[in-house]
Amino acid sequence: MEKAVIDELVTIFGQSNVLTDREDMIAYSYDAAPVEVEPEAVVFPTTTEQVSRLMKLAYRVEVPVTPRGQGSGLSGGSIPLKKGIVLCMDRMTKVIEFDPANRLISVEAGLTTSDIDPIAAEAGLFYPPDPGSVAFSTIGGNVAENAGGLRGLKYGVTKDYVKMLTVVLPQGDIVKLGSKCVKHVAGFNTELMFVGSEGLLGIITEVTLALLPIPKHRESALAIFNTLDDAAQTVSDIIAAGVTPSTMEFMDNATLNAIQNFKDCGLPRDAEAVLLIETDGEEHSAKAEMVIVQSQVEKNNSRDFKIAQSTEERDKLFAGRRVALNALASVRPNLILEDATVKRSVLPEMVRGIIAIAQKYNIQVGIFGHAGDGNLHPTFLIDQKDKEEMARCHKAVDELFQLAIDLDGTISGEHGIGLEKKPYLENQIGAAGIKILQDFKRMFDPKNLLNPGKMFDMPGESA
Amino acid sequence: MSTYIKTQQQLAEEHLLEAAKEFEKCMKCGKCRSVCPVFKEFGNELYVARGKNKLAEKIVSGDLQITDKLEQAINECLNCKTCSANCPAGVSPEHVVLRLRWYITTQKGLHYFKALIFRQLLWRKWPITIGCAVVALAQRLLFGIGPKNPVRHLFPLFGFAKRRNFPQLALRSAQSMYPEVNRSKTGETKMRIGYFTGCAGNLIYTNVAKSVVDILTGYGYEVVIPKKQKCNGTPVMANGDYEGARRLMQHNFDLFRKYDLDAIVVACSSCGMSLKKEIKVFVEDSPELQEFTGKVWDINEFIDKNIEIKPEDLGPLPYKVTYHDPCHMVRGQGIKEQPRNILKQIPGVEFKEMKNADTCCGSAGSYCITHYETSIKINDHKIKDIQDAGVDIVATGCPTCVMHIDDNLAQHHSNEKAKFVIELLADSLRAKGTVIR
Structure with missing residues (x-):
């Protein structure tokens, strides 16, 4: 990058907020996806104004800019594919306003998502979306990826809580979108256009989120099944019976065995599936819902059903789920964690399909995930150094995505498209779907400088 | 060789x-x-x-x-x-x-200054022992080094920050105060225990050594303090000197094996971790090594597991106490409850758990010499948690934690003091006067 551009960056951000050393470029060349590209500079804004000045500079000198939070994304969304500047938002961490009367909180985009709850809790409120990375991802990143989590079935995902955004558009304009009102119909729902935009349309610098009252009580239970179909049928039956559990986590036989090999959590090695189920709300309603859950579980030939009677018992029931990823990670040197999602009614087909694909390509797989919302995490256990195995794994992943599409599902429930799933997006949304994305992108970013090369290619570009 | x-x-x-x-x-x-x-x-x-x-x-x-x-x-x-x-x-x-x-x-290659310390001074040991005695004498002659003492201007010459507060070094090393073999005081000998003092226990916190010897001999153990023991190698390996650390670890391994010991105790978290675990990176694996590492106990762990301290043995100590988990104890050796159990046994002690008890205090041995400003920033969080706990004493099991926390408590004009769990236990036993007289 030209020295004159670097000098301008230093003028905007100050010397200590601009990195250009090779070692620093290495440290900002990756996120949690298996891709790396070294940028030419990394900058750390502390104000929206600085972000705006950066984008004006980028548009003038035509340098690509890639926004980044904490770099925990699983789809490569923050990789500076076309080099240029990495715009690292993780120093914009101020809480702007906590407004318990309206159950709202306004924060800067670089705040770590789990830092919201201690503040909200002072007024008995909480922020429901809880992606696995909640303690090491920024709220801006969560909004840009429309992050999900364990409680999606009952509480929805990030998009359900975004009220207002401050966004710097690619050419440097600062806009405030949305409203703090419960109802507002003044103009398009533009704030939602940026939720899940993966940093392609603008840079989110401030977020106003809706909060909910903390449920007074939770009931937790573990149900063990001898067949996948029984477990899946139970999921459907519980919902059909009118209960919306706050959590309904699924683990398959391979995951159970990986957990037991890793640490004895008292899980049965020969069960085909377990469900971890939680209901919450007022004590009487959480308990009443759990009674319905129990009847549905038992109706479906469950082998065992345990309701936790204390916090310690609850922790014990969840011990296995908490270490599931660690346990799977210890089986082979590396793993590939996917998030293909289907309607919960076709969960058994999906699970059986994944197992068949893994067998076909001779790849170890463990499946766990959020059964209530059909968001599974098939986890392929591999050794990246084994090129032949990697090739087989890629084929398995290809088939997995096609399976999800064939079952009327989606290739990504919560990780985003980024680089990792870019080749598969057209299979799901079609050429017309890609074209409308391209049109939006061109409207906001005619020079294609903001996070270029992600999610889809612009016409004339190729991967 | x-x-x-x-x-x-x-x-x-x-x-x-x-x-x-x-x-x-x-x-x-x-x-x-x-x-x-x-x-x-x-x-x-x-x-x-x-x-x-x-x-x-x-x-x-x-x-x-x-x-x-x-x-x-x-x-x-x-x-x-x-x-x-x-x-x-x-x-x-x-x-x-x-x-x-x-x-x-x-x-x-190794920086000449590091080579001098790790491969000459620590290995030969006597220059360190004498050097510490000289500094100890100087500290006493200078009537303590208060915040305004002009001697502070000399600190940077030795690589230390000017505002740093040092512990009082011992005039006489623990190893020179005690004979090599300290007989059980109860008439019977339950076990023959080797005591690895560590440099800090030997040269700075000799009251820790005294507490260990008094408690173990008072409860019927024979305590052997091999005179030729040297540094366990932790600062040496942490500063990049694999070879220097290997030589020290091999030396201590060979030395302690000569004494026919039933157990080896340490009162320093890093020494314990190094003798139990890290030594395996440096000394070739053998049944002898397995036997050696299997015999090593942290003193808190040893007392909690092996010694039945009767309530009537203990005198009251009027303190509110919290506990700071040294990294190399809680994560390095999985020791969490044992020191707390000991503290809770002491009559008069009101034990209060502080927030973030197991986060690092920033000392990290020599890190707080080479990276003082960062290490103090990290420690500032610890000081806040200690202050919030509302205690008189923060007890722990690691000399560099004690040193660093005490330094920064003084800089915050805070009245809490850092102490070793084992010192408090010895004080309580002394207050009653039946086991330790």
Whole structure:
């Protein structure tokens, strides 16, 4: 990058907020996806104004800019594919306003998502979306990826809580979108256009989120099944019976065995599936819902059903789920964690399909995930150094995505498209779907400088 | 000479290979960012475990050479093991860091000053012992080094920050105060225990050594303090000197095996971790080594497991006490409840758990000499948690934690004092006067 551009960056951000050393470029060349590209500079804004000045500079000198939070994304969304500047938002961490009367909180985009709850809790409120990375991802990143989590079935995902955004558009304009009102119909729902935009349309610098009252009580239970179909049928039956559990986590036989090999959590090695189920709300309603859950579980030939009677018992029931990823990670040197999602009614087909694909390509797989919302995490256990195995794994992943599409599902429930799933997006949304994305992108970013090369290619570009 | 001595080339290859075994497991999820105390101060990915893993990968692939900035990043690690304790992929990034430090030494050699300390002074030991006695005398003649004492202007000459507060060194080392064999005081001898004093227990916190000897002999154990024991090697290996550390570990291993001991106790968290675990990286595996490491106990762990302290043995101590978990005890050795159990037994002691008891205090041995300003920033969080706990004493089990916390408490004009759990137990036993007279 030209020295004159670097000098301008230093003028905007100050010397200590601009990195250009090779070692620093290495440290900002990756996120949690298996891709790396070294940028030419990394900058750390502390104000929206600085972000705006950066984008004006980028548009003038035509340098690509890639926004980044904490770099925990699983789809490569923050990789500076076309080099240029990495715009690292993780120093914009101020809480702007906590407004318990309206159950709202306004924060800067670089705040770590789990830092919201201690503040909200002072007024008995909480922020429901809880992606696995909640303690090491920024709220801006969560909004840009429309992050999900364990409680999606009952509480929805990030998009359900975004009220207002401050966004710097690619050419440097600062806009405030949305409203703090419960109802507002003044103009398009533009704030939602940026939720899940993966940093392609603008840079989110401030977020106003809706909060909910903390449920007074939770009931937790573990149900063990001898067949996948029984477990899946139970999921459907519980919902059909009118209960919306706050959590309904699924683990398959391979995951159970990986957990037991890793640490004895008292899980049965020969069960085909377990469900971890939680209901919450007022004590009487959480308990009443759990009674319905129990009847549905038992109706479906469950082998065992345990309701936790204390916090310690609850922790014990969840011990296995908490270490599931660690346990799977210890089986082979590396793993590939996917998030293909289907309607919960076709969960058994999906699970059986994944197992068949893994067998076909001779790849170890463990499946766990959020059964209530059909968001599974098939986890392929591999050794990246084994090129032949990697090739087989890629084929398995290809088939997995096609399976999800064939079952009327989606290739990504919560990780985003980024680089990792870019080749598969057209299979799901079609050429017309890609074209409308391209049109939006061109409207906001005619020079294609903001996070270029992600999610889809612009016409004339190729991967 | 052991066949375990390798050429520089062999060592370099081995260090890179061992580092690779760890960083290859890294999923790059970023969870270390939420726990690393150093990263919290810097806010730059280069200083978090994930960044260091990536740097190591680049060194191994040959894509990056050893640069000043790389060395600086690699040296910004407390070896507190918080990242490895929280890593979903089971990576031990501190081993990547240590291997890289050792690798860099094979390529660039050891700095002459480090070589002097690690390979000459620590190895010969007597210059350190005499040096400490001289400093101890000077400290007394200068009537304590208060915040305004002009002697502070000399500190930077020795690599120390001017505002730093030092503990009072001992005029006489613990090893010279006690005979090699200290008989049981009860008539019977339950076990013959070797006591590895550690440098701090020998030269600074001799009251810890006194507490260990008094308690163990008072409860019927024979305590052997081999005179020729040397530094366990922790600061040596942490500063990149694999060879120097190997020689020290081999020496202590050979020495303690000569004494026909039933157990070996330590009252220093890092000495304990090194004698139990890290020694296996340096000394060739053998049934003798397994037997040796299996005999090592932290003093808190030993007392909690083996000694039945009767309530009538203990006199009251009128303190509110909290406990700080040293990294190398809680994560290094899995010792968490034992010291708390001891504290809770002492009559009069009101035990209060503080917040974040197991986060690193920033001392990290020699890190707080070489990186004083960062280490104090990290420690500031600890001071706040101690103050919030509303206690008189913060008890712990690691000399460098005591040193660092005491230093910064004084800088905050805070009245709490850091003490060893074992000292409080000895005080309580002395207050009653039946077991320790």
